[in-house]
Amino acid sequence: MPGPGRAGRRGGGARRPKWFARGGRGATRTQVGIIGAGPAGLTLALLLQRHGIDAVVLESRSRQEIETTLRAGVLEQATVDLMGELGVAERMMRQAQFHGGIEIRFGGRGHRIDFVRLTGGRRIALYAQHEVIKDFVAALLERGGRIEFSVSGVALRDLDGAHPRLSYRAEGGAREIDCDFIAGCDGFHGPSRAAIPEPARTEHGQVLPFSWLGILAQAPLSSPELCYTHSDRGFALLSTRSPEIQRMYIQVDPDDDVAAWPDARIWEELRARTAVGDGGWRLIEGPVVQKGIVDMRAFVCDPMRYGPLFLLGDAAHIVPPTGAKGLNLAVADAQTLAAGLAAHYGSGGDGLLGRYSEICLRRAWRAVRFSMFMTRLLHRDPAHGPMERRVQLAELDYLTSSEAAMASLAENYVGLPLQW
Numbered sequence: 001m002p003g004p005g006r007a008g009r010r011g012g013g014a015r016r017p018k019w020f021a022r023g024g025r026g027a028t029r030t031q032v033g034i035i036g037a038g039p040a041g042l043t044l045a046l047l048l049q050r051h052g053i054d055a056v057v058l059e060s061r062s063r064q065e066i067e068t069t070l071r072a073g074v075l076e077q078a079t080v081d082l083m084g085e086l087g088v089a090e091r092m093m094r095q096a097q098f099h100g101g102i103e104i105r106f107g108g109r110g111h112r113i114d115f116v117r118l119t120g121g122r123r124i125a126l127y128a129q130h131e132v133i134k135d136f137v138a139a140l141l142e143r144g145g146r147i148e149f150s151v152s153g154v155a156l157r158d159l160d161g162a163h164p165r166l167s168y169r170a171e172g173g174a175r176e177i178d179c180d181f182i183a184g185c186d187g188f189h190g191p192s193r194a195a196i197p198e199p200a201r202t203e204h205g206q207v208l209p210f211s212w213l214g215i216l217a218q219a220p221l222s223s224p225e226l227c228y229t230h231s232d233r234g235f236a237l238l239s240t241r242s243p244e245i246q247r248m249y250i251q252v253d254p255d256d257d258v259a260a261w262p263d264a265r266i267w268e269e270l271r272a273r274t275a276v277g278d279g280g281w282r283l284i285e286g287p288v289v290q291k292g293i294v295d296m297r298a299f300v301c302d303p304m305r306y307g308p309l310f311l312l313g314d315a316a317h318i319v320p321p322t323g324a325k326g327l328n329l330a331v332a333d334a335q336t337l338a339a340g341l342a343a344h345y346g347s348g349g350d351g352l353l354g355r356y357s358e359i360c361l362r363r364a365w366r367a368v369r370f371s372m373f374m375t376r377l378l379h380r381d382p383a384h385g386p387m388e389r390r391v392q393l394a395e396l397d398y399l400t401s402s403e404a405a406m407a408s409l410a411e412n413y414v415g416l417p418l419q420w
């Protein structure tokens with residue numbers, strides 16, 4: 001990876017005061033305008049700050065909202081390492097649970113995939129996304145970074161012209177920021193991707209024929225590691241938030257309603273799907289404190305760059321959560337863009353920035369492949385007949401008995417190396 005960039009070529013780089021009025025239209029300016037304070041936007045902001053590159057983050061929700069929204073929970077080793085490099089890992093290292101493997105359960109038997117042995121010592125960390133957000137926001141603000149919360153009407157202007165800028169409304173009225181570059185980190189529904197003219201982008205997408213009903217339960221751990229279960233009744237996942245709070249999912253129909261799933265029905269289904277043949281294991285139950293249903297989809301926008309605009313994270317790609325890749329992909333995009341911008345403002349040239357889309361798409365498609373593989377392997381597809389069912393069971397049998405197949409799953413799950 002290139003090191004921190006020197007004070008910049010285009011527009012004065014890090015020597016420029018952080019914020020200054022530009023006169024004329026009265027707009028402020030920054031080097032990189034970031035839309036969205038999710039994992040992608042905050043990682044990028046922290047990395048740019050380290051490189052001495054000016055950035056401002058515009059977020060439509062309040063700080064309290066982004067710090068309490070439940071989402072992902074699995075951090076790849078590389079994400080953990082990056083948090084350490086950025087000096088934002090202190091709380092995570094104390095509170096996360098580190099797992100050296102996962103269990104794949106089917107036919108009433110569990111099979112451990114030993115990540116540490118199969119990947120030369122790599123592990124995953126279980127640490128909730130909103131805790132990552134809390135750590136990133138606190139560090140960024142403490143170090144003088146700028147986030148504007150609760151803004152509305154963010155619009156990307158003049159992407160084809162000489163003065164790309166962001167307009168928005170905040171307390172006190174309408175505002176504009178002139179930017180050298182714009183980072184679209186605003187998730188699947190944000191305005192960034194739509195700002196790329198339709199003829200200039202191709203969108204690949206597939207909605208899968210099942211959803212996940214997820215619960216948070218106040219209960220001790222039932223399983224020491226994540227347990228991915230395939231059964232005739234459908235998929236189930238036992239994950240964790242802390243020793244006291246467990247995250248569990250069951251496959252449901254896409255048109256299912258949470259109201260049709262009282263707690264007793266969820267526990268009955270979880271018990272049935274995760275049961276083991278010898279009866280030597282028991283699911284530990286407890287009060288359900290939160291539940292909701294999420295769609296399963298795969299989506300990729302190609303390219304991930306349009307002139308001064310770069311798309312990152314869910315704004316560019318969505319992967320089914322079975323592979324636990326969404327947050328980690330967002331972080332990898334931010335690392336790639338930060339390195340490209342550091343080279344641009346330093347002495348490294350524009351080669352890396354020019355290849356941003358190609359580099360990130362390669363990683364995204366590999367994550368889509370792995371997440372679709374895990375999804376097809378473990379879910380009960382309503383369109384499958386007896387032939388496909390037997391092939392699925394043979395796939396599970398092969399996966400859990402072949403060293404090569406287990407190693408392939410392990411290296412993808414802990415995260416492929418960042419390459420550019």
Ligand SMILES: Cc1cc2nc3c(=O)[nH]c(=O)nc-3n(C[C@H](O)[C@H](O)[C@H](O)COP(=O)(O)OP(=O)(O)OC[C@H]3O[C@@H](n4cnc5c(N)ncnc54)[C@H](O)[C@@H]3O)c2cc1C
Nearest residue numbers: 036038039040060071072186187190313314324325326327
């Ligand atoms: C319900 C749910 C459950 C998930 N569970 C998992 C999981 O278990 N494992 C996993 O790996 N992944 C999971 N994911 C995916 C993972 O959470 C995402 O991949 C990750 O959040 C992507 O980060 P991001 O920064 O790209 O986008 P986001 O986290 O979506 O952040 C985008 C930010 O942009 C802001 N924004 C949007 N529009 C605007 C606007 N107009 N102006 C300003 N700001 C705007 C949003 O408020 C948000 O804060 C889940 C996603 C969802 C929705």
